[in-house]
Amino acid sequence: MSRPSDKVLERLFRLHPKKIDLSLDRMTDLLAKLGHPERHLPPVIHVAGTNGKGSTVAYLRAILEAAGLRVHVYNSPHLVRFAERIRLAGKLIDEDTLFQCLLDCEQVNGPTPITYFEITTAIAFKAFADCPADVVLLEVGLGGRLDATNVVDQPLSTVITPVSIDHEQFLGSDLGGIAQEKAGIAKAGVPLIIAPQSAPAQAAILNYADHVGAQVTDSDSWSVQATEDGFTYQDDQGALSLPHPALNGPHQIANAGLAIACLRHQDPFSLTAAHYATGIASANWPARLQDITGSRFGKMLPDGSALWLDGGHNPAAGQILADNFSDKDDRPLILICGMMASKDTTGFFAPLKPHVAKVYGITVVGEDSHSPDNIVAMADSLKIPATPAASAKAALEEIRATYGDTPVRVLICGSLYLAGQILVDTDLLPT
Missing domain, CATH: 3.40.1190.10 (Mur-like, catalytic domain)
Structure with a gap:
């Protein structure tokens, strides 16, 4: 309204x-x-x-x-x-x-x-x-x-x-x-x-x-x-x-x-x-490794999965995320990433490479962002498996279809603008 x-x-x-x-x-x-x-x-x-x-x-x-x-x-x-x-x-x-x-x-x-x-x-x-x-x-x-x-x-x-x-x-x-x-x-x-x-x-x-x-x-x-x-x-x-x-x-x-x-x-x-x-x-600060497993997007994933949202978008943020996901966890880590065109996507992905099973590249709607294909190309350059997706929701649907009942860890990341769109889509408005 x-x-x-x-x-x-x-x-x-x-x-x-x-x-x-x-x-x-x-x-x-x-x-x-x-x-x-x-x-x-x-x-x-x-x-x-x-x-x-x-x-x-x-x-x-x-x-x-x-x-x-x-x-x-x-x-x-x-x-x-x-x-x-x-x-x-x-x-x-x-x-x-x-x-x-x-x-x-x-x-x-x-x-x-x-x-x-x-x-x-x-x-x-x-x-x-x-x-x-x-x-x-x-x-x-x-x-x-x-x-x-x-x-x-x-x-x-x-x-x-x-x-x-x-x-x-x-x-x-x-x-x-x-x-x-x-x-x-x-x-x-x-x-x-x-x-x-x-x-x-x-x-x-x-x-x-x-x-x-x-x-x-x-x-x-x-x-x-x-x-x-x-x-x-x-x-x-x-x-x-x-x-x-x-x-x-x-x-x-x-x-x-x-x-x-x-x-x-x-x-x-x-x-x-x-x-x-x-x-x-x-303390409360949305879209900073925010656990949204209980949201409607999280409920699209297999039981035992986890879903996080993070707006970090530079190489230092990639390192912070890599440190967070460096602990032993048998559940594969999958990134759904949308990023502004001015950002260093390769630098963001590089520290995460040892921990990531796959990247889905998406658009940040309404913003000057990297195309899904560009994000995939940058992940590919680091030999991280990647594929484009029409949206975060479409990526989650594909993850569920691919992994069936196997629990996964999913991080939606790369942009605060994208994070805002996800918060709207999941009815998790900041207060």
């Missing part, structure tokens, strides 16, 4: 360039016309990085909410509905508030050229400034230094998740250069919490942080260790024994640890061990 906000968003798509154009001039001009809402926010935690940004924000939010705090969140992109990008004091922005913010921003901007991400970020700032809360969690869209979110002069803290190569058409393919761009959110005198990084990324981040005078806390200052019942977090304040993270995959211990490090090294909120434990066990 169409909503009034949808019509305004459609106008923005038509009237303003959708293409990413990294600059802060347009953003600062629009915010000035709006009365500088970015200067009237609750304390801000600003998060950049390549992989793990959304998961880290999800843990931050869950921990803070476990302490009874009101948390604003800005994420991108959305999976199904635009409102997923903006969470006001714990709840997705309601239609009336979103519609009014859209109208206000559209009116003051007028015909001035601006990107879609810039104007939607301005909408988030306006909504955050108008609604009381205790903290804002602000996720960078792309890069950091010139990202539209990088207009808060004095955040409470800044965070950089693991940096790897992605969005080469905008950030280039030099890892040190990419890391330096992401480090651009660092501010003088503001804590900068850094996840474990490759040597080139670490050097670039530390160099930039030193240049601006940020207060660095890197991964030498804390550690995480998996245990039978969950994991242990350790820093100079002591140890926390924590449950298994709510999000699937061994990498989520590192994401949870980064969130804890951020809050432990800059804690005006008086958090307790119970707040950390409750938050870690209750």
Whole structure:
């Protein structure tokens, strides 16, 4: 069902360039016309990085909410509905508030050229400034230094998740250069919490942080260790024994640890061990190794099968998935993959090769994606058996026909846009 906000968003798509154009001039001009809402926010935690940004924000939010705090969140992109990008004091922005913010921003901007991400970020700032809360969690869209979110002069803290190569058409393919761009959110005198990084990324981040005078806390200052019942977090304040993270995959211990490090090294909120434990066990972030076995798609598979959904789309994400599926399991692993045309499909598949029995290539409907035949060709180049399919549903039907009653593991992957379509098809809308 169409909503009034949808019509305004459609106008923005038509009237303003959708293409990413990294600059802060347009953003600062629009915010000035709006009365500088970015200067009237609750304390801000600003998060950049390549992989793990959304998961880290999800843990931050869950921990803070476990302490009874009101948390604003800005994420991108959305999976199904635009409102997923903006969470006001714990709840997705309601239609009336979103519609009014859209109208206000559209009116003051007028015909001035601006990107879609810039104007939607301005909408988030306006909504955050108008609604009381205790903290804002602000996720960078792309890069950091010139990202539209990088207009808060004095955040409470800044965070950089693991940096790897992605969005080469905008950030280039030099890892040190990419890391330096992401480090651009660092501010003088503001804590900068850094996840474990490759040597080139670490050097670039530390160099930039030193240049601006940020207060660095890197991964030498804390550690995480998996245990039978969950994991242990350790820093100079002591140890926390924590449950298994709510999000699937061994990498989520590192994401949870980064969130804890951020809050432990800059804690005006008086958090307790119970707040950390409750938050870690209750975080929610769809399409990140999301178990959808119980959905109608999952029920198409043989008994004893498992079905996951993941929006990862770069080589680092492929490695994370490979690590998750490296444990011994007699059930064959099958990928149903749709991927945007700008993404490195071969690099994504390469770490997964030892674990995958077959790949089905599909289209991401309505997007500039690789064709199923292209995906098959890239899998074939790695000697991974592959075949095209008309859709995820068609691939699942073929898997059932091929394997009969033999249990299988199936991962639908390769794109957040595809993940959003699957969530719609399975009635698993984000809340």
